[in-house]
Amino acid sequence: MEFDFDHPTGQYGFSTRLALExxxxxxxxxxxxxEYxxxxFLAATNNEMVSPSEIVDIVWHQHLIFTNSYSDLCKLLDKRIEHIPSTHNRIDFEKFKIxxxxxxxxxxxxxxxxxxxIWYYENELDSLNFDKSKYEISKLRKMFLWYSIFLAFPICWIIFPVLIQIQNPDFLLFYILSFGLIILFLEFYIRRSLISLYENIKSNSILRNLTAFELVFFKENKLEVVVHGVVNNLIKNKKVIILTNGKLQLIDEDVVDNAYENCIIEIMKEYDTMSYxxxxxxxxxxxxxxQLRKGVYRIRERISSSKEFISVMILSMIVLGSLLxxxxxxxxxxxxxxxxxxxxxxxxxxxxxxTSYYLDRILNLMFTKIIPSYFIAEVRESNKNETSWEWNYFLYGNVILASSFVPITNYDSNVSWANNSSSSGSCSSSCGSSCGSSCGGCGGD
Incomplete structure (x- = not known):
């Protein structure tokens, strides 16, 4: 069914708002x-009651707020589809089950x-089939050093006779060598475990269909890196130029097919020149x-809070904590x-x-290395990068940035802001109210 929910140049249209919220x-x-x-369509072509999934109901609630768009859809369907909330009583339960x-x-x-x-889960990331761990990484990281210090006292009491027999610098040399070897074995175990974890979930449609920009954010863990790629392409296509003073100027205001580029264009329209x-x-x-940042972080948090991921972190902390x-x-x-x-x-x-650096590395390894490496192999095999600058940017990163653009991406706090004093403003939600969390369905005629 052909029906467009978004305006081509809108910065905070239906889809973006739905994804962001x-x-x-x-x-x-x-x-x-x-799926909505x-x-x-099912609701419009059947006189008996039909009922959405939790996910479809979220879309429905959102669309009801866009009243004009919702009316247009109902006109297209030639039927006014009424939303019927569930009252959670027994009679309603049976009716909505049917x-x-x-x-x-x-x-x-x-x-x-x-x-x-979409149809079997209240939360789409439940489709990853992970059990959530009862431990939180943030709390484990905070307590790691204190546990290591506390554990040192009983260890000192147990191995005290051995400690006093080993002289310096022999102890330090032996310790550093042992520390390095254990890190190598730990690295092998961690990589193997995380790769195995990803092998079990990589067929999930949400992970399988990550966009190039979402993967850039996974890989770099910095949203500004995504902005670098978008602005660079505008410069490459001569829509934006770099002035001799290092500032940027928009010279072509026409919209393009890329929503991220259009967002940059809309920002720059408000200014004569801008600092990057x-x-x-x-x-x-x-x-x-x-929205891109929040969507990626939510996947990251779901994986990193799973029992499988936490077990890798706990074992690593036990080994490193014992060494400390x-x-x-x-x-x-x-x-x-x-x-x-x-x-x-x-x-x-x-x-x-x-040790602190290495624990952070373990925490990021799945997202900055393992997941991107799988996609890099797939992109090169499918030749997506031959037709898409976004995938090229994911593959090669800063290598494809214009040589004149790279220096101004390394801005510091002393870089001046735009010449114009007028503010471009920011988009905000136009409606603070929300519908209930559950819905029964829509009634038939």
């Missing part, structure tokens, strides 16, 4: 809208199998870029025996910094 990826947002269209079963049969007769992530720092900050605050505790126990023994511990203290500081 629910932290959905671009693919899932479009899929949910498509199918549902509305309606859901009827909807499934009607859907499968016309459209085939219902997409599971100002443009980048303004762009990252726009809904279309904010041995070093702390050596320090305690040295203080107890009134031995010089200056070099030992410096070694402790260095090992703590390295």
């Amino acid at each position: 629910n932290h959905w990826t671009l693919y899932f947002t479009q899929s949910a809208i498509l 269209k199918k549902f509305m 309606a859901k079963e009827r909807t499934k049969k009607l859907y499968e007769n016309l459209f085939g199998t219902q997409p599971r992530e 720092k100002f443009l980048c900050i303004a762009a990252m605050q726009k809904p279309i870029f904010e 505790s041995i070093l702390f126990s050596r320090f305690i023994a040295g203080i107890w025996r009134d031995k010089p511990v200056v070099f030992l203290l410096l070694a402790i500081i260095a090992i703590v910094v390295i």
Whole structure:
């Protein structure tokens, strides 16, 4: 069914708002809208009650707020589709249960199998089939060093006879060598475990259909890097030029097919010239870029809070914490025996910094390395990069940026903002109210 929910140049239209408020990826947002269209067609062509899934109902609630668009859709369907909320009583429960079963049969007769992530789950990321861990990474990270210090006291008591027999610098040399070897074995285990984890979920349609920009954000974990790519393409296509003072000027206001580029164009229309720092900050605050960030972070948080991922982190913390505790126990023994511990203290500081960095690396490895590496192989095999600058940017990053543009992306706090004093403003939600979380369906005539 042909029906456009968005204005071509709108910065905060239906799709963007739907994705932003629910932290959905671009693919899932479009899929949910498509399923909503199918549902509305079923509602319009059947006199008996049909019922949406939780995801479709979210789209429906959102569309009801866009009253003109909703009226236009009903006119196209030649039927006013009324939304009937559930009262959660027993009679309604049975009525809506029958309606859901009827909807499934009607859907499968016309459209085939219902997409599971939209019709079978209240939260689409439940389709990843992860059990949530009872532990939180943030809390584990905060307590890691304290647990290591606390553990040092019993370890010192147990291995004290051994500690006093090993002289410096033999202890430090042996410890550093052992630390390096254990890190190598730990790295092998972590990579193997995380790759195995991703192998189990990579066929999920939400992950399989991540966009090039979503993957750039996964890979770099910086939203400004996405803005770099968008602005660079505008410069390459001579819609924006770099002036001799390093500022940017829009010379072609015509809209293009890329919504992110159109967002940059709309920002720049308000100014004669702009510093890139100002443009980048303004762009990252726009809904279309904010939606991308939130959608990716939500996937990241779901994976990193799973039992499978947390178990890898916990084992890594146990190994690294035990190594730190041995070093702390050596320090305690040295203080107890009134031995010089200056070099030992410096070694402790260095090992703590390295360990903290390594734990952060483990936390990011899945998202900055493993997932992007799978997509890099697939993109090169499918030759997507031959027709899309977005995929080229994902593959090659800063390598494809214009040589004149690269220096101004490294802006600092001293870079001046735009010449114009007028503000471009920011989009905000036009409606603060929301509908209830559950819905029964729509009535038939």
